Amino acid sequence: MEKMLTVAEVAGILRVSVRTVYNLLEAGTLRGVRVGRAWRVLTSALEALTAQGPGEPGPVAVAGAWYVNAMANRIVVELPGGELKHFAVVPFRAATLEEMEDYKGYHPAQMTGGAQTVPDYVLRHYGLSLATVSLPVIVVEAGDRSIHPVEKLTLELSGDRQAMLSQAMTAVAARGYRVLRDAEGGCCEYMPRAAEDGGDHIIVTVWPEEDQGCE
Known part of the structure; x- marks a missing residue:
């Protein structure tokens, strides 16, 4: 059943x-229904409103976007290069790179309870879109005392670093590997600016070949 919002x-x-x-x-402008004396809005109606978009300029590609509790009426974004910016939310108007200011606080993705991810359909409304980037993903097999690279992939990923790591792990699992997650002793990680070519890359650890079929 579709969710109804207050x-x-x-x-x-x-x-x-x-x-x-x-x-x-x-x-x-926004479709809603009366429930007694109160209004309720279906999520599809909200998505329809934001999908109309504010028009030009836009979209601005971002790696992620968050509401930060300590910054009322502002959105913090991470640009594809890792730079953090923030801008004032003006209802029904697209944001531009020129109006964005440098963000100096903690990365919102690392906050516990202090930030919330901006939904995709709201991003579109403010002239933003999630950037898609090509990143090397190195699959390494965990051994008793070392790890051994077994395959290097290049994947098209989007979202913030945590989202891209999750997508990479899913893609590696789809290739038949059994991903060794951090809680199991693995080390799946987004590595900034440390790849052989000087750019970012992702490491995904997998179980040794003889353990791939074991659960």
């Missing part, structure tokens, strides 16, 4: 005031 939840997702959401509902 006015407050919609306001939180869009980073606008509750009054703005009521205005959108009353004008018919």
